[in-house]
Amino acid sequence: xxxxxxxxxxxxxxxxxxxxxxxxxxxxxxxxxxxxxxxxxxxxxxxxxxxxxxxxxxxxxxxxxxxxxxxxxxxxxxxxxxxxxxxxxxxxxxxxxxxxxxxxxxxxxxxxxxxxxxxxxxxxxxxxxxxxxxxxxxxxxxxxxxxxxxxxxxxxxxxxxxxxxxxxxxxxxxxxxxxxxxxxxxxxxxxxxxxxxxxxxxxxxxxxxxxxxxxxxxxxxxxxxxxxxxxxxxxxxxxxxxxxxxxxxxxxxxxxxxxxxxxxxxxxxxxxxxxxxxxxxxxxxxxxxxxxxxxxxxxxxxxxxxxxxxxxxxxxxxxxxxxxxxxxxxxxxxxxxxxxxxxxxxxxxxxxxxxxxxxxxxxxxxxxxxxxxxxxxxxxxxxxxxxxxxxxxxxxxxxxxxxxxxxxxxxxxxxxxxxxxxxxxxxxxxxxxxxxxxxxxxxxxxxxxxxxxxxxxxxxxxxxxxxxxxxxxxxxxxxxxxxxxxxxxxxxxxxxxxxxxxxxxxxxxxxxxxxxxxxxxxxxxxxxxxxxxxxxxxxxxxxxxxxxxxxxxxxxxxxxxxxxxxxxxxxxxxxxxxxxxxxxx
Numbered sequence: 387x388x389x390x391x392x393x394x395x396x397x398x399x400x401x402x403x404x405x406x407x408x409x410x411x412x413x414x415x416x417x418x419x420x421x422x423x424x425x426x427x428x429x430x431x432x433x434x435x436x437x438x439x440x441x442x443x444x445x446x447x448x449x450x451x452x453x454x455x456x457x458x459x460x461x462x463x464x465x466x467x468x469x470x471x472x473x474x475x476x477x478x479x480x481x482x483x484x485x486x487x488x489x490x491x492x493x494x495x496x497x498x499x500x501x502x503x504x505x506x507x508x509x510x511x512x513x514x515x516x517x518x519x520x521x522x523x524x525x526x527x528x529x530x531x532x533x534x535x536x537x538x539x540x541x542x543x544x545x546x547x548x549x550x551x552x553x554x555x556x557x558x559x560x561x562x563x564x565x566x567x568x569x570x571x572x573x574x575x576x577x578x579x580x581x582x583x584x585x586x587x588x589x590x591x592x593x594x595x596x597x598x599x600x601x602x603x604x605x606x607x608x609x610x611x612x613x614x615x616x617x618x619x620x621x622x623x624x625x626x627x628x629x630x631x632x633x634x635x636x637x638x639x640x641x642x643x644x645x646x647x648x649x650x651x652x653x654x655x656x657x658x659x660x661x662x663x664x665x666x667x668x669x670x671x672x673x674x675x676x677x678x679x680x681x682x683x684x685x686x687x688x689x690x691x692x693x694x695x696x697x698x699x700x701x702x703x704x705x706x707x708x709x710x711x712x713x714x715x716x717x718x719x720x721x722x723x724x725x726x727x728x729x730x731x732x733x734x735x736x737x738x739x740x741x742x743x744x745x746x747x748x749x750x751x752x753x754x755x756x757x758x759x760x761x762x763x764x765x766x767x768x769x770x771x772x773x774x775x776x777x778x779x780x781x782x783x784x785x786x787x788x789x790x791x792x793x794x795x796x797x798x799x800x801x802x803x804x805x806x807x808x809x810x811x812x813x814x815x816x817x818x819x820x821x822x823x824x825x826x827x828x829x830x831x832x833x834x835x836x837x838x839x840x841x842x843x844x845x846x847x848x849x850x851x852x853x854x855x856x857x858x859x860x861x862x863x864x865x866x867x868x869x870x871x872x873x874x875x876x877x878x879x880x881x882x883x884x885x886x887x888x889x890x891x892x893x894x895x896x897x898x899x900x901x902x903x904x905x906x907x908x909x910x911x912x913x914x915x916x917x918x919x920x921x922x923x924x925x926x927x928x929x930x931x932x933x934x935x936x937x938x939x940x941x942x943x944x945x946x947x948x949x950x951x952x953x954x955x956x957x958x959x960x961x962x963x964x965x966x967x968x969x970x971x
Contacts, residue, residue, distance in 0.1 A: 393704040396711050397527070401488050411480030414473045415536045419543035421470035423551075425463060426681035477536060485531035489524050492710055496520055502718045505785045515593035519713055522592060523706035530703030537696045548682045555679060556671055562657045563683055566650035573646055577639060577697065584636040585705040591629040593709075598625045636701075658683040719787040723802035732811040732892040733796050734761040734923035736782065741791035743781060751777055752946045755791070759939075764915075764924040766934035768967065769943035775927045778943070779895050782925070783814055795893070813891030817898035819882035821870030826855055827862040829870070829881055833889040845888035848917060850910035851880035883911070887918065894918070897927045912936075931968050940964065 401408070497520060508516075545567060552560035602618050658679060666676040736759040744750035751774050759765050767775050780786045782793060784800045793800045800808065813833075821829050830845060831837045842862070846852040854877055858864040870878045886894060912933065918924065928934050935954045942950035942957070942964045950962050957964035 393707040393711070397488075397707050400711065400714075401484075401491070404484055404487055407480060407484050407487070411477055411484055411536070412539055414477035414480055415539040416543045418470055418473035418477055419540045420547055421466050421473065422540075423544060423547050423682065424466045424470075481536050482532050485528045488531060489528040492527065492714075493520055493524050496524070496710055496713050499714050499716070499718070502720060502722075503716060504719045504787055505780060507716065515597045516713075518589075518593035518596040519709050522596065523589060523709045526589075526706040527703050527710065530699050534696050534699040534703065538700070541696070551682060552679065556662070556665065559658055559661050559665070559679060562661055563654055563679075565657070566654040569650050570647055573650075581636055581639050581697075581701050582704070584632070584639060585701040586708065588629070588632045588636055588702070589705045589709055591625075591632045595622075595625045595629045598622055655683050720784065720805075721787065721801045722805050723799075724804060725798055725802045726804050726807040727796070727798070727811060734811075734892045735759070735794075735796050736893065736923065736925075737794040737797075738782075739792050739794070741781070741793065742789045743777065743786065743791075744789060750789070750946070752788075755946065755948075757941070757948060759923060759925070761796075761923055762921060763938040764919050764926065764936075766926045766928060766937035766940045767943060768928060768931060768934065768940060768964065770963075770967070772945075773943040774946045775943055776897055779814070779897050779925065779927055782893075782895065783812055784808055810889070811892040813886040813889055813894045815879075815882050815886045815894075815896050817879075819870065819878040821866050821873070821878055821881060823866070823868045825860075825863045825865055826858070826881060829866060830862075830884045830888055833885045837888055841888060842884075845884040846881075848887050848914050849880045849884035850914060851877070851884050854880070880911075891922065893923045893925070895925045895927070898929065931964075942967075 500516070500520075545564075549560060549564055552563055598621065602622065662671070662676045662679045665671045671679075736757075738755060738757040741752050741755040742750060743752045743755075767778065769775055777786065781788060782800075784793075784803075784805070787801075795803070795808075795811070822832065827839070827842055830842050834841075839862070843852060846855055846862075855862055855864070864872075866872050866878075866881075870881070873881070883896075915924075915936070926934050926937060934940060937954070939951060940954060940957055941948055942962070944963055950957055950960065950964055952960070958968060
């Protein structure tokens, strides 16, 4: 059943562990507002003392002399100002700390959940939009908790405190003074409903703009190579303009809110002024009481003029809240078990039974697919583009979840392993190697944090990377730049291979892992393959068939089916699909 509760309620439910902090912050905000409105009351009392002197309101408390009353009011004013400042300091600390705690937890929980989602989620989502959720949307929530929540509380507190004083002094005027409030509340609810989808659209456009910017910055070399700067600038301008237009619509609706509130406030203020003045002239209320009413009318109604900004902030925050909590509630198709296996006990046998898999809104790629790979063997998987080679690798890595069927490693289903345990025994090198903006050494040791330098160098030698690394200006400490842009494609692939070998996995999957290397480097890697293959299962996915001639078994895929298996010579003699692929090269 879908969760239909409001974003604010969802946020409260999420941050229930900070409920005590929220309650304390709320109490400090209310206390601050109590002392904030008190000076207006003291002004009215002071007027009453000056006008009526020994007959003033304070004589009821035993202060007969007017000067003593003024001194007492001065002392009370100092106490009130000190208390107001103290509670403002306390609520500021509490609300801002609460904002920091919640935004930190949301960001970390959202990021942790993001890591659990399958690759299909990232294939369907714009990376900039996802980054916008983790950054901009959570920051929007932080801003609301920093300021907006306190502002809403203080407006509500002012209504209660000032309304109580009104009813104490002149109940009939109180009814007139508060008459605009129901209309203001109704107007707030109306504008909130009108603006809610508008702000959701604003956040969506913000995410799309961020995604476009991120994609263009990442692809700046391609943009420059094809002279597409003007075209891309136009596309960014279009995305940014759509964001501006979405904001303009939200601003138009929100801007109409304040003038309407001001008109309602004007009616309440004028009515209070006239009624209070007439009652004072008729001697029904004291001059000091009339002063209190006039001052407090403004304090009661004027804060509502800021309500439009608060509602604006609230709506933006709730739109962001929906996006963040929507990410947190995105179900992960990848199931994780509890079985942990030590690498030393793993053998590397792979068994695929009745596998069915298809990407969303596409025809199934695998139908009742069955395959067995013996431990310690080197198996090559080849086939035309789109035959399912890389998808099969991702399924074995448990980066994708089968629609049905089971993949076993050493007799244990993938879904029963913990992710960390599975990653220890299965290594992966893809065609598109991602390198972090760090040193070569740290990029290699990324797979095994804390690895010593000798093991890093040994892995680099095995991947035919040590020679070019030693020729770099700072050798293993050389910085590779963002995504490894200071290195060639072949160099990146060799570092990626070294990174996987450093972990010494029992199963190693090489998905076009040497496609960008030159012939000499390929020869060096092939010479290292005897060492790489030793005591481990190796799955090689390759288009360059010369790299897999020595595989123990070659599996030929076509349209998600195994159409041929055998060694290189056997498959050539069969003159089937493998033979045609070989001749084409």
